[in-house]
Amino acid sequence: MKTQTLVSSALVTALSLGLVAQAQAADAAKEKCFGIAKAGQNDCANLNGSHSCAGQSKTDNAAEEWKYVAKGSCKSSGGMTADEAKAKLKK
Template identity: 55%
Template sequence: MNHKQHLASAAIALVLASSVIAPVQAGGKEKCYGISAAGQNDCGNLAGTHSCAGQSTVDNDPGEWKLVAKGTCVDIGGMLKAEAKKRYADQQSKKS
C-alpha cells in the first residue's frame, strides 16, 4: 500500500469507530461502576491495569464498569464515576 491508501484506510477506520461510539453516548447510556461480574466489564478500569472488556477478575469491583441506561446505575446498586473513584482510592489506602 502507498501512503495515500494508508491515510484513506485510517480515515475510514476513524469514521467507523466514531459511528459505533456515538450511538452509545446518544442512546442515553452511562458508565456504572461496581456491578460487573468477573470477566463481564465493558472496558478499561479505574486502576489502568487493563483497557479491554472482559478482563475484570473480581465480581463487583468498584473500579470496573458496565454501560447501563442513564439514571439506573444507583438503582441497581452501582456507582457513578465520582463515587467509584473515591471508593477505589479508599480501597487502595487500606491496602497500604
C-alpha cells in the same frame, strides 16, 4: 471510471455518517456504571489501569470496573459514578 469511483465514495461516506449518528445516539442513552460488572463482563478499561480491555475483570462487582447501563438506572442497580468509585478506591 473516475466518476463512478467518486460516486461510490460519496455513497459510502453518506452511509457511514448515518451509522455513526446512530451509534452516538445509542451511546447518549447510556452511562458508565461502576461496581456492578461481574467477573469477565466489564465493558472496557478499569479505573486503576490494571487492564485496558473489555472482559478482563477478575472479580464480581469491583469498584474500579464498569458496564454501560441505561441512563438513570445505575443507582437502582447498586452502582456508582466514576467520582464515587474513585473515592471508594482511595479509602
